[in-house]
Amino acid sequence: MAAANTLLERLSIDLPIIQGPMTGSDRPQLAAAVSEAGGLGMLGCGMRSPQAMHEAAAAVRAATGRPFGMNLFVLRAPSPDAATVQAAIARLAPLYADLGLAAPEPPTRWCEDFDAQFEALIAERPAVASFTFGLLTAAQVARVKREAGSFVIGTATTVAEARAWAEVGADAVCASGMEGGGHRGSFLDLGSSSQIGTMALVPACVDALTIPVIAAGGIMDGRGITAAQALGAQAVQMGTAFLACPESAIGAAQRAAMAQAEGSDTRITRAYSGRPARGIVNTMMERLDPHEADLPAYPVQNALTGALRRAAAAQDRADHLALWAGQGVALARALPAGQLVQVLAGEWERARAALLAQNP
Ligand SMILES: Cc1cc2nc3c(=O)[nH]c(=O)nc-3n(C[C@H](O)[C@H](O)[C@H](O)COP(=O)(O)O)c2cc1C
Incomplete structure (x- = not known):
């Protein structure tokens, strides 16, 4: 977040503020407003079909010429046995009945076919391609960089996951603390040992990696951005804060x-x-x-x-x-998303100044 912030330079964005992808809850107008205001807007494409991905990316491009990102769930279609499915349906039946269904x-x-979504992402060539729920292979990361020219961000909830992303060639890691809204991005261990707070996870990832770290989880205002910076993060990813914007779904x-x-x-x-x-x-x-x-x-x-x-x-x-x-x-x-980004930028400046005034 300092002048020599390599992440901001690589992404050609003014502010270290990434609107977290929010599958099912983000919209092109949300991403476009954040990018237009100098942050990085993201499209959560985990449950978007390839066609819907193309349409959403086109809608962002129609609204802004600034960089934006697309995010996918790294996921294989499962083959659950019939008994498991029937038991799950029986468990849900009373809840459906509550709504008269x-x-x-x-x-x-x-789920959507990951391979088809991956091709759609490459065809769209977003400035940023981010991934959660799993790990790409080194060959897949290399392909996104070579063919789409995208900056690749992997989501990690532990230092081991962050290292795994660095090893397959990710450009940056989003260190996602357990405070955050929505799904945990864990992929090595989905248990409670992967529920690490942002304050502990971010500096541990910064120390373990040579690539930039983005802090996510519990960051809501300029104080949080300043705190993330103090922990060594080069940017923040905020979900819940942008979920409240009128542009969310x-x-x-x-x-x-x-x-x-x-x-x-x-x-x-x-x-x-x-x-x-x-x-x-x-x-x-x-x-x-x-x-x-x-x-x-x-x-x-x-x-x-x-x-x-x-x-x-x-x-x-x-x-x-x-x-x-x-x-x-x-x-x-x-607040409208563009206004929220401006408010965050002002709060961030003031929080940094207040900290310096306290500890000159
Ligand atoms: C409604 C919702 C949906 C989300 N969907 C995704 C997603 O599709 N992909 C992803 O990588 N992260 C997803 N996230 C996580 C956010 O991108 C972000 O990292 C997280 O919200 C940060 O924590 P915060 O909510 O405390 O700001 C989602 C979060 C929320 C609240």
Whole structure:
């Protein structure tokens, strides 16, 4: 974040502020507004089809000529056995009934085809290509750099994952602390030992790597950006803060839940998707959490709860929605994204100056 910030130079952006990709909740207008204001807007493409990826990238390019990023889940389609799927459906049936819906049928496919999404990303040549939930091979990283010219960011929740990304040739690592909203990006160990706070994870990654580290998790304002800088991060990635912007895709029920929530109202759960993720506690989480150990892994549980969550959104019912949010949720401000970036930049300058004044 200092003048010699290699990350900002490489990305041709003015501010060390990345809008976290938010699959299902970001929109092209959100990414475009952040990029236009001097940060880096991102499109979470984990659940976008290749066609939807092309359309979203075109929409960002129509709104801004500035760099932006695209993010994918590194994921293979699973083949769960029928008994596992039926048990998961039976567990969800009462929740579907709450919304007046029949229990779901197993879908024809559990997730988007990663290989097809990967080709779509390469064809779009975004300035930044970021990845979560898994690790690319060195050959795949080299291909993204060579053919798309993208700057490659890998998501890590432990130092071991950060090292793994550095070894396959990533340009930077996003060190994602357990405070953050939405899914944990863990891929070596999905257990609680991968739930490390940003304050501990970021400096450990900075010390272990020679590539830039981006801090994510719990960063909501200029104080947080300054703190991340002190830990050695070259930029921050913020999700929950941008989720509250009017340009995000969340509905009124989720906005209202966010506006009332404290950090202590959030917890990490596998209830909605089968993968650990942080959200605001609600009825659905409380009803499914006692069965956590039995829930099928992502993306099976995610696909089976999809229709329920869509119906809850349509009915404006926060009790059956996945209310993704981080521990910093109470600090979220419902400002237009471009304005939020400007406010963050001003707060960051003031926080740095205040720190220097305290410790000249
Ligand atoms: C609703 C939501 C969806 C998210 N989806 C993705 C995603 O698709 N890919 C990804 O790498 N990170 C995803 N994240 C993580 C964010 O990009 C970011 O790293 C995280 O929110 C930072 O923590 P914070 O919420 O405390 O700011 C998501 C976060 C939220 C809140």
